[in-house]
Amino acid sequence: MATLDIKLKKANKVYREGELVKGAICVDAGKSEIAHQGITLVMEGSVNLQLSAKSVGLFEAFYSSLKPLQLINYSLDIAKPGKLPSGRTEIPFEIPLKAKGYKELYETYHGVFVNIQYSLKVDMKRPLLAKDLQKTCEFIVEYSDKDKAEKAKPKPVQFTISPETLTNVKEKQNVPKFKVKGKLESAVLCITKPLKGELMVEQCDTQIKSIEIQLVRVETCGCAEGYAKDATEIQNIQIADGDVCRGISIPIFMIFPRLFTCPTLSTNNFKVDFEINIVIVFQDNHLVTENFPIKLTRF
Template identity: 95%
Template sequence: MATLDIKLKKANKVYKEGELVKGVICVDAGRSEIAHQGITLIMDGSVNLQLSAKSVGLFEAFYSSLKPLQLINYSLDIAKPGKLPSGRTEIPFEVPLKPKGNKELYETYHGVFVNIQYSLKAEMKRPLLAKDLQKSCEFIVEYSNKDAKEKALSKPVQFTISPETLTNVKEKQNVPKFKVKGKLETAVLCITKPLKGELVVEQCDTPIKSIEIQLVRVETCGCAEGYAKDATEIQNIQIADGNVCRGIPIPIFMIFPRLFTCPTLSTNNFKVDFEINIVIVFQDNHLVTENFPIKLTRF
């Protein structure tokens, strides 16, 4: 049984615009030679947008306009029709990582409603009655220094959370008396460095069950007819468990997961923003949340 595979030269599969994506197409023909009708390699890069279930009904007018945005699409003939010998054959290739026309390459990002993906697809056409062989391989695109729109400059955030500061609670009289103070080292962060900070529970009339930090992505899809905006949680880290001691600093530390985050992005068709939620869960399972928008950069 013949098999087809793609091996990239870079083990981490990370490339920047303008670089050559190099590798080999491996064909294992088995014990006998195989005939084929040509081997092609396709490099594809696209942004796939979709609406959440709650938005589809509201925005049916532009639902059909949310077509994938093609960033790259190359097709190369790697081998002309012929025969390959038994055993393993490696065919080298190199493809320049350049966008179509005047388009821009965005960083790889796996979201819920916005997906930015780059892939190589090898295809070997076979004669009649023999099944064509296909293999896909995703690679990762990151900005280079010259693409950097903004660099991470320190922008410290001091915060106080108390019943008076809460904006998403209707009946504030039912919220126990509490006061939490803290800081985030910066609200503009390099994506490869962790979010750091600390908080102190100064006062709380009811026992605390847990304190958590949530990382949230806010994805906006749309066009001139309207925009659909959806927030979804990426990760949740518990930084305190149980009824914490009052007056003692609790460290905040969060690493950004690579494929589920990217530098903050804003285009005509979509946006990707990020937020941090500090969540305090009380013993009776009631909770309060304070939200902080953050900006991610590559450098």
């Protein structure tokens, strides 16, 4: 049985705008030659938007603005109708990575309500009664222009968390008396470098069960008629377990996961922002959260 595959020259599949995406279409025909009605290769790049369950039905006007935004659509004829010999055949290709009617390509990003993806799709048409062959290969796009891109300039954040500073708790009298101090090295970060900082429990009248750091994405979809904004957790890292010693510095260290994060992005149709939550869980499983907006850049 014949098989079809796409092999890219770059093992990491990371490309920047203006580069040539090079590779080969690999056809394994098996023990006998195969006939085909043509082989085509399509490069696609798009932004797919969708609404969360709580937003569906609230904004009818959204549905016209939630159509996929096409960034790239480029088709290439790899082979005209004919026959391929038995065994393995490799057909080389190269396609320029250029935006279609947009100022620039957005970075690859796999979100919940916003998805930015780039792919190559090869299609081999077969004669009557023979099944057509298809193969899709995703590749990754990153920003390339260091001169235009925003640079990550250090913006240290000092914080104190106590019952008085909490804004998302209704009955503060039920919160045990505590005080946590700390700092984040910067609220503006290069996406390839870790988030660093430290915190210290100065005082707490009850036992602590856990201290955690959450990375949250805030995705906004919409148009002039209104916006739907949803926050979802990307990852949660426990930095302390059990009733931690008072007055001892606890390090904060988080690496940003590839594909699930991207440089902070704002357009007319959608936005992608990121936040850090510091979560303190008490022994009775009650918890308090302090939120810190952060900005991610490529350089």
